[in-house]
Every structure is written in structure tokens, then in C-alpha cells.
Amino acid sequence: MKNIVxxxxxxxxxxxxxxxxxxxxxxxxxxxxxxxxxxxxxxxxEVKLEPALIKFAAKIAAVKEPEAAELxxxxxxxxxNVVELDETNTADATARIAAVRTQLESAGWxxxxxxxxxxxxxxxxxxIKTGADDCIEGIVxxxxxxxKQAVFVNVVGSIRPEQLAELGKRLDIDVLKRPExxxxxxxxxxx
Numbered sequence: 001m002k003n004i005v006x007x008x009x010x011x012x013x014x015x016x017x018x019x020x021x022x023x024x025x026x027x028x029x030x031x032x033x034x035x036x037x038x039x040x041x042x043x044x045x046e047v048k049l050e051p052a053l054i055k056f057a058a059k060i061a062a063v064k065e066p067e068a069a070e071l072x073x074x075x076x077x078x079x080x081n082v083v084e085l086d087e088t089n090t091a092d093a094t095a096r097i098a099a100v101r102t103q104l105e106s107a108g109w110x111x112x113x114x115x116x117x118x119x120x121x122x123x124x125x126x127x128i129k130t131g132a133d134d135c136i137e138g139i140v141x142x143x144x145x146x147x148k149q150a151v152f153v154n155v156v157g158s159i160r161p162e163q164l165a166e167l168g169k170r171l172d173i174d175v176l177k178r179p180e181x182x183x184x185x186x187x188x189x190x191x
Contacts, residue, residue: 027076029129029138029156033100042084049078075157083150093150097142100152101125104140121147135160 036044083093104127105111113126122145129138136159143151 027137027156028131029076029136029154031100031104031138031140031154033079033081033152033154034096036081036083038084039086039088042086042089043082044084045080045082047078047080051077074159075155077156079152079154081150081152083152085144085148085150090147094144097123097144097150097152100140100142101127104129109138109140121145131158 036046038044083089085093101111107129109127109129111125112128113124115122115124117123122143124141124143124145127140127142128136129140131137137156139153139155139159141151141153143149143153145151
């Protein structure tokens with residue numbers, strides 16, 4: 001659970017060390033979470049990694065990280081919002097997560113991972129949007145952690161299935177690190 005929640009900081013640091021990205025107008029993998037305002041004593045953290053910033057950092061980092069360069073060359077952008085919850089915004093954040101999940105499922109996104117722990121108040125769902133060529137066009141992570149923070153993550157681009165394990169390793173998302181998520185190789189024909 002903590003690995004997914006810490007995604008915001010890891011994603012920001014990792015993508016800044018990644019290769020350049022190409023911008024597209026409105027991608028099928030892009031999700032609008034809306035805007036968030038700090039309420040009460042709660043903080044709001046927003047990380048938006050757009051192509052220009054990432055492209056600049058990529059030129060510096062590509063020499064030392066060629067695997068990362070290959071992995072992320074088709075990522076368009078990353079957006080992360082972390083909202084600290086208190087009595088003034090918990091209901092709104094919970095309702096917004098429910099609305100985003102409903103929107104994603106009605107638009108054909110596949111909920112691939114769900115973790116719910118009522119004792120701790122943890123509720124995590126990871127969605128994947130696939131394209132016609134079986135590439136992943138977008139990943140959305142929605143989290144309520146320990147009833148203390150809400151996290152919304154959207155990674156947009158074109159990720160091949162065999163790259164998921166590497167993405168999980170780079171972004172420290174345990175559920176994506178599983179080797180069975182890699183595309184199986186076709187068997188070699190026997191004479």
C-alpha cells in the first residue's frame with residue numbers, strides 16, 4: 001500500500017530522469033481529476049510532468065539510463081495529486097474517487113488491482129486503458145490511505161505489456177513488478 005501512495009514522489013523523481021516525451025492533444029489514456037484546493041489544515045500536492053520539462057531532463061539522463069529511455073519514450077505525461085484528508089474534505093475526496101472509478105469503468109478501463117482493508121481504511125484501485133494494438137494507453141491509480149490522504153495518479157502514453165515489470169521496478173509499484181505481467185514469448189516450432 002505504501003508503495004502505491006509513495007508513487008507521487010517516486011514518479012516525479014523517476015520521470016525527471018527519464019527520456020523525452022511527445023505531446024498529443026487529448027489522449028485516450030488521459031483522465032481529468034479536476035482541481036483540488038487545500039482545506040482546513042490539509043495540504044494538497046500536485047505534480048504535473050509535461051513533455052517540455054521531461055524532454056529537457058531526459059537529454060541529461062539518457063546517457064546513464066538507456067533502459068529507462070526506451071521504457072518511457074512514448075509516455076506523454078504524468079499527473080499526481082495527493083490530498084491530505086480531514087473532516088472538511090473527506091466526503092468530497094471519497095465521492096470524487098467513486099465518480100472517477102465509475103467514469104473509468106463506463107469508458108472501458110479495466111480495474112486490474114483492488115486492495116481494500118476496512119480496518120486501516122485503505123482503498124486502492126488501479127485501472128488500465130488498453131489500445132487497439134494491446135499497448136497500454138493509460139494507467140490510473142486511485143487511493144484512500146488510512147483515511148488520511150487521497151491519491152490520484154494518471155500516467156499517459158503507450159506502454160507495451162512487456163514493459164510493465166520494468167515500469168513497476170522503476171516506480172516502486174510492487175503489483176507491476178510481477179514477472180507474469182510480461183508478455184509470454186511464442187514457443188519455438190520443433191522440427
